[in-house]
Amino acid sequence: MxxxxxxxxxxxxxxxxxxxxxxxxxxxxxxxxxxxxxxxxxxxxxxxxxSLTNQNAFNPPTRFIGLANYSRLLADESFLNALRNTAVITVLVTAGANACGLCIALLLERRGWLNNILRSVFFTPVVLSSVVVSVIWQALLTDDGLLNSLLTELGVQQPPGWLSDPGIALYSLSWIICWQVLGFCVVVYLAALQGIPQELHEAAGLDGAGPLERFRHVTWPMIAPAVTINTIMLLITGFKVYDQVQVITNGGPGDGATSTIAFEIVQTAFAGNRVGYASAMATVMLVLVATISTVVLRALQRREVSA
CATH class of the missing domain: 1.20.5 (Single alpha-helices involved in coiled-coils or other helix-helix interfaces)
Structure with missing residues (x-):
């Protein structure tokens, strides 16, 4: 006691x-x-x-309809087309911005007044509004825009319809989005590169490793967390693309050539007043983003550990 x-x-x-x-x-x-x-x-x-109701402001009353909206989505060609377009944009933006961001970061890794200026230049599009970026690129890529005018002066008889050709418009849109988020990737990769101890590169050089071998065995494993951050952020960015589609192409040209899930949700909810059906689209989008992000995050985190 x-x-x-x-x-x-x-x-x-x-x-x-x-x-x-x-x-x-x-x-x-x-x-x-x-x-x-x-x-x-x-x-x-x-x-x-x-999403489990037939909510429509112009067609009351609201009734509970269960999974009817979801079963309708499986046969909705507009939604499936928007899903395909979103997948293409997501893959192109994720791969393109990651690859270009890493290359630019490697070029700007060394300190100096010129590199500092270039870092600011590459990061500027990130802080600009998506609407502003869309208006600028729309002026550049229209059929009579600056880019086609330059191509005409260089002797190109029929310049591409960057935004008017259904076969090209989606890739042009992906490039615009990639260009805007590129600065974010560059900053993340620069931070990761500057965190690598210089002794590791020196030791690899003493062992006879060339630039490519040093990148493969030293730089690439050490920037694994930066790859994870950029990939997840770009995946989410690709899935929720709306502003650029609305301002630049309005889902066209043609019948939904650049329509995305987010664009389809807004059009269905506010232009078509089918809130219940749009909510089902939004729920599917949420599940897709959460599932794909979780799977990719787990895979990249395992790579971080093994690296």
Whole structure:
């Protein structure tokens, strides 16, 4: 009993301290959790609920229809076309911005006033509004725009219809998105490259490794976390593309040549007033993004460990 009393007194002193820490934690955590629940969880729950109804502002009343909206999506050619376009944009943007961003980061790795200026130049599109970027590129890529005018001066008789040809427009749109997010990838890769100890490169050089071998065995494994960050961010960016489609092509040319899932959701909900059906599209998009991002994240994290 004599040995137990100090422990009891100590536990009595620790209890108020733990309670105080818990109160402080709640004070700081509750506002953040409340905002997250209000602007993320509640809209997600409402979207899932509306996807199970026939919600239409001009065709009341609203009825619960179960999975009818989802079964209709499987046969909806407009939605399937938007899904294909979104997949193409996501793959091109993820691969293109990652590859170009890494190459540019390797070129700008060394410090110097010129490299500092170029870093700012490459990062500028990231801070610009997507609408501003879209208007600029639309002026450049229209049939009578600056690019085609230059090609005509160089002797090209029929310049490509960058935004008017259904076979090219989707790739032009992907390039614009890639160009805008390229600066973000460059900054992330530069931070990763500058975090590699110089001793590793020197040791590899002493062992006779050339530039390509040093990149393969030293640089590439060390920048694995940066590859993970950029890939996940680009995947999400590709799936939620809307502004560029709305401003540059409005889903065209032709019948949905550049329509994406996000564009189709907005058109269905606000132009067609079919909120329940649009909510089903949004739910499918959420599940796709969450599933693909999780799978890719797990795969890249395993690569980080093995590297």
């Amino acid at each position: 004599r040995q137990a009393r100090p422990s009891l007194r100590k536990a009595g002193r620790l209890a108020p301290a733990r309670a105080g820490r818990l109160r402080h934690l709640l004070v700081f955590a509750v506002p953040g959790l409340a905002v997250y629940a209000l602007f993320v969880l509640v809209p997600v729950v409402m979207t899932v609920y509306l």
